[in-house]
Amino acid sequence: MAAPNLNPTLSAARRRRLVQRLVGWYRGAARDLPWRRSRDPYAIWISEAMLQQTRVETVGDFWVRFLERFPSVEALAAASEEDVLAAWSGLGYYRRARALHAAARRIASDHAGEFPRTRGELLALPGIGRYTAGALLSIAFDQPEPLVDGNVERVFARLFELDAAAGSPELVRSAWALAERFASDLGQARPRDWNQALMELGATLCTPRAPRCPECPLVRSCAARRSGRALELPRPKRRPEPLDVRLELALVRETVRDEARETPARETGPARARVLLERRPPGGLMGGMWQLPTRECVEPGAEPRLFAPGWALPLALVEGELGTLSHSITRHRIRAHLRSARLERTPPPNPEGAGSGPGPWAWFAPEAASTLALTGLTKKALTRFVHARKAPVR
DNA sequence: AAAGCGGGGGG
């Protein structure tokens, strides 16, 4: 069998036609996304960093809040990493936030706060790869630079019937080659419109599992549509087996002193007491972030998959369960059981004696949650069972 | 080239 053709020929005339049709469609069909109202490279950069492997629907509010908190490169560069992570808490891939912060500091120091406008300078910044560089150059600066994300890859795979697996090196290579050819000769079209139109098509019509071909502006030009293969391209990639993980989270409330009882019980009830949080070791999975004390329940003889099998702190569980929650981290499906616990003794503030900064555990008021770099699971548990008024107290 | 890194919306 002949190798599939991943390098379609494409005349200049056909390119122009596709560009015109797609950009024309985009002008009328573009979703009103918050960051599309901005021309500030910084604001666009934040949106691109958040959108790396994260859906538009998820990013929306985070982007608004993040920009209120850190309105400029200078503001971000001046912030502590802890504060940046707190604003990022719940978005995941916290490496992105650290890189964003480091890049902001580099822009402030090496570029006098001025956003770089060349691919080379952008690629030199942490967290900016070729997609994000292309996105910034085209969307923020309207430069004719290519970009390929998952949407673009899928649109090209179908449009040109590129028979390859999603994310495969061949398809990625082919898609970038096509994107470069388009970007180098856009005719009348604005680069920012072309790239966003390409992604918009993939996000709204040319979707992975339910493409809406009849509404597509390129339906008559689409090779996969013609051969009836739109749904099967790009071919699915092999996915690693999901792993089940069972966790126990300990809810430890600070012992309330007598003076606190002076106020009405309604206000000093359990929901007001401070909660014990532990700090994850720096580096690695969610490094340095705060969480409810957590241990992984492991079958005898099996290895823990995500967390340590025992408590880091001297805890004793109290009978009964406060609730369970589902969570997922990459390929791990987590069932977390929230249980009351108490400290058997006060642990030393910093047992290793090595670390600087805050120790490995601390008491926090639930209201402080929004200012802390919490893991997503802990944020979820606190919101559902401790902080919220809709907690199942009766 | 492959794996690690979080989380959740939508089919």
Add this chain to the structure above:
DNA sequence: CCCCCAGCTTT
């Protein structure tokens, strides 16, 4: 419940 997302970095 499964899929995969406006990816980057390290190995």
